[in-house]
Amino acid sequence: MSGATRARPLRADAQANYERLLTQARLAFAEAGTGASLEDIARRAGVGTGTFYRHFPSREALLEAVLHDRFDQLTARADELAAATTPEAALTRWLGEFLEATSVYRGLTATLTQTLRDPSTALHAACVALRAAGSALLTAAQRAGDIRSDLTALELFTLVGGLAWSCEQASAAVPGGVTVDRLLALTLDGLRATDTARRSD
Structure with a gap:
């Protein structure tokens, strides 16, 4: 995990959300390129957009x-x-x-x-x-x-x-x-x- 993205350890549930988001992001970028929908990545990871942006404030x-x-x-x-x-x-x-x-x-x-x-x-x-x-x-x-x-x-x-x-x-x-x-x-x-x-x- 990048220090620029996260300065301190996450709780277990938050860490699981983070890892699912990364997994789905890799899949989405492979399918649709770097312009893939961030909302779709959040949906596929099973989290809300608020949770997504808490982990990743930008593309x-x-x-x-x-x-x-x-x-x-x-x-x-x-x-x-x-x-x-x-x-x-x-x-x-x-x-x-x-x-x-x-x-x-x-x-x-x-x-x-x-x-x-x-x-x-x-x-x-x-x-x-x-x-x-x-x-x-x-x-x-x-x-x-x-x-x-x-x-x-x-x-x-x-x-x-x-x-x-x-x-x-x-x-x-x-x-x-x-x-x-x-x-x-x-x-x-x-x-x-x-x-x-x-x-x-």
Whole structure:
């Protein structure tokens, strides 16, 4: 449970309501995307809207609770990969896992983009941490001479965000049978440092 969502332990009945809400939220988001009806989630969990909003005062708070563990693991994963493999391989593998995590629900990519611009949202801190983790991997790959040095973190995440949107729309494939893994590979091919790019540094 996220500390941002709940500061102290719940009574047993309240904890049961909380867990049912999270379970139904995951199901609803998988079916209808992040815009799923909050009232429907409460109904499916067998609680009233008042109980729902006591646990989750906003849609972003609910999403933070649903995604908290997944995003924390992905943030930590950047350090694991950096210690275990080459900078380029670490960046490549982490971006693939980032794509998988951020396209799990339809509409999530747009939601995450919005939360990065709004520090008041419950998801903001998790998004900032993810961005910082990926930026560190990018910097390491650039210092190793593997990725072109003129690429900024903002540009990288804008490109990957576009791939995540494609993944959302077609469940890991875009029209024509082109997989998102293939699109990521092509994108990274275009971002690798060339001899010309190295001479210009």
